[in-house]
Amino acid sequence: MTSAVDEAGLEAHFEATIAHKDRIEPRDWMPEKYRRTLVRQIAQHAHSEIIGMQPEGNWISRAPSLRRKAILLAKVQDEAGHGLYLYSATETLGVTRTELTERLISGAQKYSSIFNYPTLSYADVGTIGWLVDGAAICNQVPLCRTSFGPYGRAMIRICKEESFHQRQGYELLMTMMRGTDEQRAMVQESVDRFWWPSLMMFGPPDEASPNTAQSMAWGIKTHTNDELRRRFVDMTVPQAEALGVTLPDPDLAWNEERQAHDFGEVDWDEFWKVVGGDGPCNAQRVAHRKKAWDDGAWVREAATAFARKQEETADHGGAPTTPTTSAGPASRTAEEETA
Amino acid sequence: MTDEVRAEWPLYEVFVRGKRGLNHVHVGSLHAPDGALALRHARDVYTRRNEGVSIWVVRSDAIAASSPDEKDPLFAPSGDKVYRHPTFYSIPENVPHM
Numbered sequence A: 001m002t003s004a005v006d007e008a009g010l011e012a013h014f015e016a017t018i019a020h021k022d023r024i025e026p027r028d029w030m031p032e033k034y035r036r037t038l039v040r041q042i043a044q045h046a047h048s049e050i051i052g053m054q055p056e057g058n059w060i061s062r063a064p065s066l067r068r069k070a071i072l073l074a075k076v077q078d079e080a081g082h083g084l085y086l087y088s089a090t091e092t093l094g095v096t097r098t099e100l101t102e103r104l105i106s107g108a109q110k111y112s113s114i115f116n117y118p119t120l121s122y123a124d125v126g127t128i129g130w131l132v133d134g135a136a137i138c139n140q141v142p143l144c145r146t147s148f149g150p151y152g153r154a155m156i157r158i159c160k161e162e163s164f165h166q167r168q169g170y171e172l173l174m175t176m177m178r179g180t181d182e183q184r185a186m187v188q189e190s191v192d193r194f195w196w197p198s199l200m201m202f203g204p205p206d207e208a209s210p211n212t213a214q215s216m217a218w219g220i221k222t223h224t225n226d227e228l229r230r231r232f233v234d235m236t237v238p239q240a241e242a243l244g245v246t247l248p249d250p251d252l253a254w255n256e257e258r259q260a261h262d263f264g265e266v267d268w269d270e271f272w273k274v275v276g277g278d279g280p281c282n283a284q285r286v287a288h289r290k291k292a293w294d295d296g297a298w299v300r301e302a303a304t305a306f307a308r309k310q311e312e313t314a315d316h317g318g319a320p321t322t323p324t325t326s327a328g329p330a331s332r333t334a335e336e337e338t339a
Numbered sequence B: 001m002t003d004e005v006r007a008e009w010p011l012y013e014v015f016v017r018g019k020r021g022l023n024h025v026h027v028g029s030l031h032a033p034d035g036a037l038a039l040r041h042a043r044d045v046y047t048r049r050n051e052g053v054s055i056w057v058v059r060s061d062a063i064a065a066s067s068p069d070e071k072d073p074l075f076a077p078s079g080d081k082v083y084r085h086p087t088f089y090s091i092p093e094n095v096p097h098m
Helices: A004-019 A032-051 A053-057 A066-091 A097-106 A123-143 A149-177 A181-200 A212-217 A225-243 A268-275 A282-295 A297-315 A329-338 B035-046 B068-079
Strands: A253-255 A260-262 B011-017 B024-031 B054-059
Touching (some): A032 A053, A032 A097, A053 A066, A053 A123, A066 A149, A066 B035, A149 A225, A149 B024, A225 A260, B011 B035, B035 B054
Antiparallel strands (some): A253 A260
16 A cells, blocks of 8 residues: 555655656556556557558559559558557556557547548648658657657657658659649649648647646656747748748748748637547548458457467367467577578 | 457567677567467567567566566665676776776
């Protein structure tokens, strides 16, 4: 039983670890609110990767060449991998994978509002890589140093792979910009649709983000939403110029005094509307995820039944029906190394 | 949905040898119904870009781990044995290769 005195001691130890910029690991004591904040944030991040497969997956069967199709397949597969890294990190906080999937499907947990916008043209594959993954990188690079160990380690893996995502998108758009007038118009139209939703990816403005101060004190976040949004604008403007597209913001201008860009106000009414479930594709995204989960139930069930049967056969001294289950990790590795 | 599905696939920890000559290093975890499928999933999830030449998977519940609570008593015995480190011994500057 933990007395109040013990609790104070544990909390002091936790605070000292954070103050030293040391990492918190899953079995360490942590305040309940720290745990809840992390579950909410990492789960939302994981759900975003999983739902994020849908808008681009929409174009896999219609990619214009085998090269583009292979790239897009690899990218969407990466998003699945990123979701899995992050679900694993969330599970170290004491929630199960099934609970997380159910909370996504029930709407109890959110995902990034950007994925509720449709991909209407193939140019959107490029724009998502450039702007959406670009914004994600901006958000995620500081998270590699977040205070919770498993989250930071997942972010390091993800950031290594995101760079491919952004570059393939930008290269796709550059290729289209070297094409016909019609292709250039497609790129501009796509950028016009995705620019503002990309800025919304950084979350509400600082004054409307009540969790930010506590998250920064705990070392979960290291920058505010508005800081990261400004950084993204400054990084993106020269990329837009090099590409030859305009960003749809009449107030966007270089401010010599601040050595940074001024830009217009995001339509926060639209942001809250989409977060609240009333975006163009919210219902479709969740329905698709639910269908995949339901349709996959028999596979999960069959694999579980097969594994159980193999185990029972092995327990009774009988030879397993396939050699793979009798070879544990150690013997398998030995085989590889002597091969 | 049956209870069998509701009960999750067990958790496996994944260790990858980056290249020959290096140790297997823990890279993360995943769910799988058995060891064989855990290896396949580990290949897809953790080695999409030549990150490894060999993978181990082990059920998480098979790992015995030290507890954070006993960290101090567990590691304390090495704390006061400074004579186990080479810097404990002062050797004159003019003695080479030591």
